[in-house]
Amino acid sequence: MGALDDLRNVTTGTITTMLLKRGIRRSWMKGPMPLVPGGKRVVGPAFTLRFVPVREDLATPESWGKPISTRAAIEDMPEGCIAIADAMGVQDSGIFGDILVMRMVKRGVQALITDGVMRDKTGILKTGLPVWCSGIAAPASVNGLTFVGWNEPIACGGCAIFPNDIIVADDDGAVVIPQALVETIASEGLEHEAYEEWVVGEVEKGAKLPGLYPMNEETRQRYEAERKKR
Template sequence: MSDTEIFEIFRALSTATITTVLLKKGLRNVWMRGPQPLQAVDQRYVGKAFTLRFVPAREDLATPASWASPLSTRAAIEDMPVGAIAVVDAMGVRDAGIFGDILCARMVKRGVAALITDGVMRDVAGVLGTGLPVFASGVAAPPSVAGLTFVGWQEPISCGGVAIFPSDLIVADRDGAVVVPKDLVAEIAREAPDQEALEAWIMDEVHSGAPLPGLYPPNAENKARFEMSRAQRRRSH
């Protein structure tokens, strides 16, 4: 499958469903703790991770002059490809805003799909005004150099306690952001729609008055009923 086809599949899958399918494969730590949408979310964001990393501030490095360094958030943004989701390791620091409105506006111009961080944002009104979808742990007025030192991009990071590697698939919606390891993307794309269809069928059964035991999770009888219902729906289409 092409990236376009895979992205379309994942846009139809909730992060809840994705975490369930990954759990069945033994992956428990895939949901990033902290990042929540700063704006109303009415769609799902899917893209490959473009990683950025901060470490604790060190006075000789975390200065306003560092913003002009070749190793800066500004330089990293200029390296972001169209459609990427920027994932920023800010170590959960909540008193120094990693990005503000100007940097977010540039990300929009670069075609970045969304920004996810376990840190916080600044200039929040301006950030929201750029239209960039942002998932963060909150907002703060001080700039990043008040508490953080930027050290690089496109390397393995931790965001919200989750390991993120460049080009892992990121999916974000109202429930937050999850990572699908890049080597599992095609497999999850094949299997997760079945889980989503099953849960939709279960919800229909619940609305019809069915009791939960044997339905959720489904026993053999209900699995057979689901498969029959699905086959009938396919024939009708």
Template sequence: MALDQKTIEALEGVTTATLTTVLLKKGLRNVWLRGTKPLKPGQKRVVGLAFTLRFVPAREDLATPESWSSPTSTRAAIEAMPEGCIAVADAMGVTDAGIFGDILCARLKKRGVAALITDGVVRDVAGVLATDLPVWCQGAAAPPSVAGLTFVNWQQPIGCGGVAVFPDDVIVVDDDGAVVIPAALVADVVAASVEQEKLEAWLFNEVQNGASLPGLYPPNAENKARYEAYRAKSKAAE
């Protein structure tokens, strides 16, 4: 699966707050990945297909420095990532072992990976920031991943931040964190979200001009008609 440029551009103009509202209206409540905070303030909104990575609790015979050379390793997973994907790592919320450091993040950046998202933490923060790879996580820890986690596979269904994420689900992430859009719902969600953003921009402008909230947000029949008239006028001017 690949995201077309039109879909990417549409979602780049939609906040994760709007997406959670639209998905809620479609019956999906658990779509916001807990613990995914921007490592660097001011990171731009990123859109991409999920490339999933799965960790389990560390087991002494498996979680060793030697495991980094295994065919089933984070290193091998990185080399399998397509350009434009978003790496989504299930670190089980562990915050005392950094899953990726500066060298791995540098390689992610070189491969054209759009962002790294995890409910865990990273290490070598100064170096990670220097790569300019957008990262959302719970912070930093000095110990390596094998101090607390065992990497087991990639491109499998995972639970990240308490949310089910499947390979090729669509991820949108901004200052409010990461949201997953199930692949089968993308077209409907994009259309509804773009329209919701236009409505909310009009509502915000009305509030800025002194309008009170009752009957405006959410809009009653009168304000819906006013908004539709505004949209018709805007389309005619385009």
């Protein structure tokens, strides 16, 4: 399996810990949470979209048909990407509705993540596209936002995200992994998941946490010995 496949077996919680050990503290996006909890973990390259505060002369219903528009951006989305929209956490302007989301599905987009809100919830749910957002609002994006571009560096939920950074999202939210660290985080993440699975088993048997989590040298030797037996 490749690194992206490996990451499907690593939780966002573990990924933030692995990145913290590398000095990266801002990897979890504040705001986006799954619109439908309990779905599969998604992993893929970021396709970025950027909104700025509303400019009434530019953010109009007519702007939806212009070359720089959310519609044009969707037509540029490659299959397998995860769309990441910087909506600055604005809570009263839904950036995408059911029709645009359905077009993303037809383009082969894996998921949509935003620190803003969505609209047309019932229709979005029918599309089946996994969505992470900070809520739902009826007004359209142009009520509070101006769309200005795509495939450029953005800030989403307090994180810097560059095009093709790797995104992982599950029930705990969404995290971003810099491209240069993907292989390392995937490898270390799988090892950490195996360790925590073993710790859970020890706790279930009645083991005390000191020396177990985190493990001391004695516990480490016992853990490694047991792993070799598997």
